[in-house]
Amino acid sequence: MVGNSLTDLTEININFLLDKHRQKIINKIIIKSLLQKNTEEEAMQMFLWTLADIEPPVSYREQLVFRALYRMFHSYTSVIIDTKEKAFKILGIPREMWYCNPNKLLKQAKIAYWKQFESLDIYSFIANAGDIGLKKKAFMFFSVNRGS
Incomplete structure (x- = not known):
């Protein structure tokens, strides 16, 4: 054994x-x-x-994962996020939360970003890969610029 x-x-x-x-x-x-x-x-x-x-x-699954990753990174690299407001809109953070303290906003941004992964299977990953890339970019923008 x-x-x-x-x-x-x-x-x-x-x-x-x-x-x-x-x-x-x-x-x-x-x-x-x-x-x-x-x-x-x-x-x-x-x-x-x-x-x-x-x-x-x-494998077929590996091909699907490749397509999803390509779509995700394509959308990530093709969008420019230059304002917090744009990042908030992409993440779906309500306007009334935009002026909360930075730590509370970061928590909301994390929740908005990670919520999309809750029930993600390969088919929903490939279908939503572009949106995931956008939200990743918005989350990264907010994480870097949250204090300013």
Whole structure:
């Protein structure tokens, strides 16, 4: 029994390292695609081509995750948030809360940002990836500029 658990642990560690390696590759492809202003389809082709010789083969789920991440980071990089008001609107923070103390506002911003992840499965992630990217950008803007 001990041997099996050690084997399982080794397989988990190897799978984790492989997943981390694949995630690094995926992140590089997304960044490269965004810098080159590739369309989602061009990014997907680059993704499939790059991972063609890596085992295990790319799964359908992995393709969906790639698309969702690409959409999320595309919307994140393509929007400019230059005012707190714009960040608040994207996060859905009501106007009456805009003038609360910074700590209370940060709490509201965190709640608004993290609420979207409560019941997120792969299909709702891909469907809402653009909005998630916008909210991420708004949350980051607010986090950096909350005191000013």
